[in-house]
Amino acid sequence: MWSFSEIAKNIDLWLNDLVGSTWALVLEMVIAGVAVIGLFAALGLVLVIMERKVAAWIQIRLGPNRVGPKGMFQSMADTVKLLVKEGMTPDGADRLLFNVAPFIAMIVAMLLMAPIAFAKDFQLWDMNIGVLYITAVSSLSVIGILMAGWASNNKYSLLGAMRSGAQIVSYELSGGLAILAVVVLTGSISLTDIIKAQENGWWIFKGHIPVIIAFIIYIIAVTAETNRAPFDLAEAESELTAGFHTEYSGMKFALFFLAEYINVFIVCAIGATLFFGGWMPLHIGNWQAFNHIMDYIPSSVWFFGKTFFLIFLIMWFRWTFPRLRIDQLLNLEWKYLLPISMINLLLVTLIAILGWHF
Amino acid sequence: MFIKDYIKDIASALKSLATGMKMTGYYFTHHKEIITEQYPDNRDTLVLAERFKGEVVMPHDENNEHACTGCTSCELACPNGSIKIITKFDVDAETGKRKKAIDTWVYHLDLCTMCGLCVEACPTNAIKMAPTFEHSVFDRNKLVKKLNEDGSKVRAGVE
Numbered sequence A: 001m002w003s004f005s006e007i008a009k010n011i012d013l014w015l016n017d018l019v020g021s022t023w024a025l026v027l028e029m030v031i032a033g034v035a036v037i038g039l040f041a042a043l044g045l046v047l048v049i050m051e052r053k054v055a056a057w058i059q060i061r062l063g064p065n066r067v068g069p070k071g072m073f074q075s076m077a078d079t080v081k082l083l084v085k086e087g088m089t090p091d092g093a094d095r096l097l098f099n100v101a102p103f104i105a106m107i108v109a110m111l112l113m114a115p116i117a118f119a120k121d122f123q124l125w126d127m128n129i130g131v132l133y134i135t136a137v138s139s140l141s142v143i144g145i146l147m148a149g150w151a152s153n154n155k156y157s158l159l160g161a162m163r164s165g166a167q168i169v170s171y172e173l174s175g176g177l178a179i180l181a182v183v184v185l186t187g188s189i190s191l192t193d194i195i196k197a198q199e200n201g202w203w204i205f206k207g208h209i210p211v212i213i214a215f216i217i218y219i220i221a222v223t224a225e226t227n228r229a230p231f232d233l234a235e236a237e238s239e240l241t242a243g244f245h246t247e248y249s250g251m252k253f254a255l256f257f258l259a260e261y262i263n264v265f266i267v268c269a270i271g272a273t274l275f276f277g278g279w280m281p282l283h284i285g286n287w288q289a290f291n292h293i294m295d296y297i298p299s300s301v302w303f304f305g306k307t308f309f310l311i312f313l314i315m316w317f318r319w320t321f322p323r324l325r326i327d328q329l330l331n332l333e334w335k336y337l338l339p340i341s342m343i344n345l346l347l348v349t350l351i352a353i354l355g356w357h358f
Numbered sequence B: 001m002f003i004k005d006y007i008k009d010i011a012s013a014l015k016s017l018a019t020g021m022k023m024t025g026y027y028f029t030h031h032k033e034i035i036t037e038q039y040p041d042n043r044d045t046l047v048l049a050e051r052f053k054g055e056v057v058m059p060h061d062e063n064n065e066h067a068c069t070g071c072t073s074c075e076l077a078c079p080n081g082s083i084k085i086i087t088k089f090d091v092d093a094e095t096g097k098r099k100k101a102i103d104t105w106v107y108h109l110d111l112c113t114m115c116g117l118c119v120e121a122c123p124t125n126a127i128k129m130a131p132t133f134e135h136s137v138f139d140r141n142k143l144v145k146k147l148n149e150d151g152s153k154v155r156a157g158v159e
Helices: A004-019 A021-058 A074-084 A095-111 A130-138 A141-151 A155-186 A191-196 A208-225 A250-276 A288-295 A299-318 A326-354 B002-029 B073-077 B117-121
Strands: A117-119 B055-057 B083-091 B098-108 B128-130 B144-146
Touching: A004 A021, A004 A117, A021 A074, A021 A095, A021 A250, A021 A299, A021 B002, A074 A250, A095 A130, A095 A141, A095 A250, A117 A191, A117 A299, A130 A155, A130 A191, A130 A250, A141 A155, A141 A250, A155 A191, A155 A208, A155 A250, A155 A326, A191 A250, A208 A250, A208 A299, A208 A326, A250 A299, A299 B002, A326 B002, B073 B083, B073 B117
Parallel strands: none
Antiparallel strands: B055 B128, B083 B098, B098 B144
């Protein structure tokens, strides 16, 4: 059957025939890099127009509807505008850090693409410590933000960056504990194993209420980690003009913007992988006929469907909930999410030990 | 009862979040609720609210008669002097009495802030606010308007 893994395998065989195994590896790395950058650009365009449409419909507006059919080319027009704008560096800024920061934010987002399984047997790097890698690398994104805030030499930027630091450090904890719930149930931190374990049902169904609680905590924590409303204290338009990217313009600003959307995609992809089975079709226990029908839908469609559902959920949050104050934000994490996720993890462990899950 | 309050807190928080999401979810799926007016496109079918204050007009009936007696209440009520009423004295043909009437009702749209105090001050409801808003012109002299039409006179029985 036509699938991503077949295409990848055929390209691999063809390159090995053509140039030998060493150069084939080099060329495959180049192809993978180009593919990731291409995916970034495509995701940026799609997610921006999706966000604007969702925002408009939720706020009883029409949204962009002038450029292209139903306004679908609006984000392309915006990209062209950002590309031709001047990327200014303020006089008092630290030039090196200021110019490097957007790229750090992008590189962190790119690194996180490595262990994600986009379809059946289609993954850049099938490592055995996938979950650990993701939690470790995703916390690096705060460095880009802190760098931007510090280098801008602007009090609003610095305040935004500091808030973002406090926020990410806090919410990493409950996010990590929520991820651990699935790791405990699977008994492995390899993403491939986690997906394989969901062959007879996704964890959100198999794991009873504790996994649902873990999922809710996960979605709250990643909304905070990606600095999106209602946790967008790092940019907080009404208080800090634009927070850490106040001084950025042109393509440097666009890179921050893109990194935010890519991070949203990645955390949703990871959430889909952990709780909704990644590319695994909807299988219900031993219903062979039903499972067979579901297998006919390609695995990449399942993966992107679940991921975009979670992205929509996060967008829905953004356009519904008001922004929290910094003390409310930290209260929510340290007084509610962390204790709940700790108790929840104990419950999940109990379920895993006693084999109560399906 | 710390634990009880704690759990009650969480439950009520989740409930209120769900209420909000239900509302926005309703708007997201029901596009008929959209209130955007695509202005220049729907210019012909545009409906403005009854109470919209665009400019002051003086309604005339089919006999070219209005209800303005020239009492200048509106001129006095106007906070920024955008109304100037020039009065004259008509001589009644039958009785020979002199009677006050308006000659020109001058309205400076460029000074007007659409507060509507003149409409409230008018004892005979001779003027009202019209729901129009396309007032831009290239020559600002065009913003000084004469509201009473040529040859119009006050309706009988208004006073």
